[in-house]
Amino acid sequence: MTPxxxxxxxxxxxxxxxxxxLNVCICRMPREESVVSPPSHCPLCNxxxxxxxxxxxxSYLLLRxxxxxxxxxxxxxxxxxxxxxxxxxxxxxVKFGISLTFSxxxxxxxxxxxxxxxxxxxxxxxxxxxxxxxxxxxxxSLVLPGQNWLDSLLGILLGGGSLLLVASGYQWLTGKxxxxxxxxxxxxxxxxxxxxxxxxxxxFASSLIGSVFGVTMMLIQKKDSKLAIPFxxxxxxxxxxxxxxxxxxxxxxxxxxxxxRG
Numbered sequence: 235m236t237p238x239x240x241x242x243x244x245x246x247x248x249x250x251x252x253x254x255x256l257n258v259c260i261c262r263m264p265r266e267e268s269v270v271s272p273p274s275h276c277p278l279c280n281x282x283x284x285x286x287x288x289x290x291x292x293s294y295l296l297l298r299x300x301x302x303x304x305x306x307x308x309x310x311x312x313x314x315x316x317x318x319x320x321x322x323x324x325x326x327x328v329k330f331g332i333s334l335t336f337s338x339x340x341x342x343x344x345x346x347x348x349x350x351x352x353x354x355x356x357x358x359x360x361x362x363x364x365x366x367x368x369x370x371x372x373x374x375s376l377v378l379p380g381q382n383w384l385d386s387l388l389g390i391l392l393g394g395g396s397l398l399l400v401a402s403g404y405q406w407l408t409g410k411x412x413x414x415x416x417x418x419x420x421x422x423x424x425x426x427x428x429x430x431x432x433x434x435x436x437x438f439a440s441s442l443i444g445s446v447f448g449v450t451m452m453l454i455q456k457k458d459s460k461l462a463i464p465f466x467x468x469x470x471x472x473x474x475x476x477x478x479x480x481x482x483x484x485x486x487x488x489x490x491x492x493x494x495r496g
Contacts, residue, residue, distance in 0.1 A: 241332065242324060249323025250290035252344060253316035260315065260351045263360050279304035290316040311351065319347055322474070329478060338374040339477060342367070342427045346470040349420065353466035359416030364423045371426025381429055389425025392433045397421050417465050424473045432476050435484060439472035440465070 259269050261277075274283040281303025287293050294313040301308060322343045330336040345363050353359055368390055375386030397418040425433050448463050475483075 242327060245327035246320045246324040247290075249340075250316045250320035252323070253319030253347070254288060254290045254312075256319060256344060256348050257312050257315050259348045260311070263348070263362065264352055264356045264358060276301045276303055276306065278306045290320070315347060315351065319344060322347070325478065334374075335378055335380075338371075338378055338427065341370065343474060343477070345423075346473060350467040350470045353416070353464040357464045359420050359466050361416075361419065364416065364419040367423035368419070368426045371423060371428075374427065375429075385429035385431070386426050388430035389428060389433055390422045391425075392430045393425030393436075394418050394422035396433060396437060417469065420466055420469055424469065428473065428476060432473070432480065435476050435480055436469060436472040439475055440468040443471055444468040 255269075258274060262269050272282075274288060275281060276283070279301065281301060284302075287297060287302055291313050294308060297308070299308050299310070300306065323340060326336050326339050326343065330339060345367055349359050349363055372383065372386045372390065375381050375383045421433065421436065424436055428436075444463070444465060447468070451463065
């Protein structure tokens with residue numbers, strides 16, 4: 235087994251294990267419960283989950299998606315989060331290798347996974363993640379290669395300021411709140427980690443992704459434009475897209491524009 239293959243496997247397994255903890259955060263943070271204590275347990279029968287029933291992905295398959303204590307169905311969200319975080323971690327390792335940048339992007343993407351699933355279910359973005367993420371992202375900018383503290387600071391200001399401007403304008407025009415403060419703080423966190431150059435890409439890409447999925451959901455559910463659709467997952471998807479393909483997509487778009495003008 236080559237070293238690269240070995241570390242690829244380890245990175246996936248590590249991401250899946252962390253994904254198991256992210257499930258705890260997703261479940262407990264909206265209820266303002268501790269993510270440390272008590273230990274993992276079934277929410278219906280309070281059966282304390284043993285270590286052999288808490289192995290990422292494998293335990294869900296062995297238990298056939300049911301609690302060992304009461305036989306209640308275990309949400310498919312649990313293995314989905316573990317698999318998603320495992321794949322993200324593997325992809326980050328392939329792109330960045332074992333490096334400080336990998337560590338920063340791993341923390342950032344893990345936070346986005348938690349935010350995405352909480353926002354989808356509860357339509358909230360925990361301040362504990364976004365506000366602390368702004369600080370952590372800025373601190374990483376002091377030591378990450380290819381980024382500096384000014385890029386991060388401008389990213390915070392541009393990220394938070396741009397959505398605040400959009401939200402204020404929408405509320406002034408319609409008299410209704412169209413975007414929550416959580417989205418504003420989330421984009422500020424993204425600017426802190428990825429720098430100010432990422433913000434315009436994320437806003438554009440998330441709007442495009444949100445429009446496609448939003449219209450699709452309204453057609454499926456046969457509801458009008460008043461359907462409440464959380465924007466956080468679209469911001470998260472755009473941020474991940476920027477990490478892996480942002481520069482390539484920007485260059486492609488600029489070259490496309492040059493070709494059309496020519």
